[in-house]
Amino acid sequence: MADKPTKGLADVVAASTALSDIDGKAGRLFYRGYDIHDLAGRATFEETAHLLQRGKLPNRSELDAYVDELAQGRDLGALASANIAEIAEKQKPMEALRSLVSLSGADDPDKDSIAPDANLRKAARLTAQQPLLVARYHAARTGGSVPEPDPSLSIAANFLHEVTGRVPDPRAVEIFDECLVLHADHTMNASTFAARVCAATLSDMHSAIVAAIGTLKGPLHGGANEQVMKLLESIPPGQVAQVVRDKLAAHEKIMGFGHRVYKTEDPRATHLRKMSAELAEAGGDDTYYRMSKEMEEVVFETKGLYPNVDFYAASVYHYLGIPTDLFTPVFSISRMSGWTAHVIEQHADNRLIRPDSEYIGETDQKWKPLDER
């Protein structure tokens, strides 16, 4: 056993998985052996979720059955539904999702089982419910209402309609669907690891997902996409390079750059950059795309860092009309497919995850009774 910890568990192989694989030097990502460049823009999010949770790209009838199961599984349950309004008043979006997923577990028909078939059903329900939770939360805080999801439409189409209040144009739906595909899984990222640690105690899927949501929320992980947009919005015209250089000189991190595993361009950023450019042109205002490009150049020149998945996702979601504080919740809609697949995989071949630690505290302390301290 190593007697020194690897800070942040960098380069530690913490689990075996058949779900996704990254070649960090070459900048490649695979879901169950399929190159992300082959899936992006071709597979739908529903096909991708099926691939991750059920082990294969579905044929037509398998996809129809899975989509039907998703449509049947959207009901958020009585407890979550009854509490959404109060939660929306008191909690920020990711906190609210953490609470609401926990509450939805109370009404899940398989809540007491972690058997493989129950896990498959719960994975589908959690994947179906997450976009609706985000949309209902947003409606509750804005005093709006959520149009009934149309079972003939994709998760991407329904979600954009629910959150923007407009029937989205077909290209916007394709782009958003591709975003969901790109964010679906990513080996032992922090939130997935958290989910697996929880699942490995033989705890249930909802508990593992609550751990994952709390972990995705932080700005070093999924929370970075919201911070990217806030930075873009805060920079006065013409000052991108100066602001970025000043921040780097002050040893501040620029959110949306750097990655533990990729030593070159994140392959998802390649797709997101193109989408941002397309949406900027289509909308007739390329301000945030141009600022992002400039930021990318300055960060690369100054620090040699590449954008990660969160960087161009920010301007893409903005151009799609998604409110900035829902960017990380949108990430969770997609990553739900991966998290749940990891819980299924962990339960299928389980051993408690319990690493060791290096003790760095005081030793040989002498006990003193309370009144003598």
Ligand SMILES: CC(=O)SCCNC(=O)CCNC(=O)[C@H](O)C(C)(C)COP(=O)(O)OP(=O)(O)OC[C@H]1O[C@@H](n2cnc3c(N)ncnc32)[C@H](O)[C@@H]1OP(=O)(O)O
């Ligand atoms: C979906 C996702 O989770 S993708 C990641 C989303 N997170 C972000 O975008 C937040 C910004 N990026 C980061 O904080 C980091 O790059 C992480 C958390 C993604 C990876 O972290 P680590 O592998 O632990 O790298 P670490 O934080 O130690 O950085 C290594 C060096 O690069 C620098 N660095 C890394 N990322 C950045 C950044 N975004 N801006 C400025 N400097 C950076 C660090 O300051 C450090 O420099 P030093 O050696 O001079 O101290």
Ligand SMILES: O=C([O-])CC(=O)C(=O)O
């Ligand atoms: O893999 C990571 O550490 C973070 C990441 O890019 C993701 O979760 O998509």
